[in-house]
Amino acid sequence: xxxxxxxxxxxxxxxxxxxxxxxxxxxxxxxxxxxxxxxxxxxxxxxxxxxxxxxxxx
Numbered sequence: 001x002x003x004x005x006x007x008x009x010x011x012x013x014x015x016x017x018x019x020x021x022x023x024x025x026x027x028x029x030x031x032x033x034x035x036x037x038x039x040x041x042x043x044x045x046x047x048x049x050x051x052x053x054x055x056x057x058x
Contacts, residue, residue: 020053 013020027046 017053017056020049020056024050024053 013023024046
């Protein structure tokens, strides 16, 4: 199944909180670490996703 991504599109993942935390851990290097340039919008999107995940009950 193709998922359209880009400005204005949201990818929704229905999963337990542990899976969301794993996704966050995998995308953290894309957040400007290890010499990779990150777009400010990417950092903001990851931060907002992290805030939503941390608000979930364990």
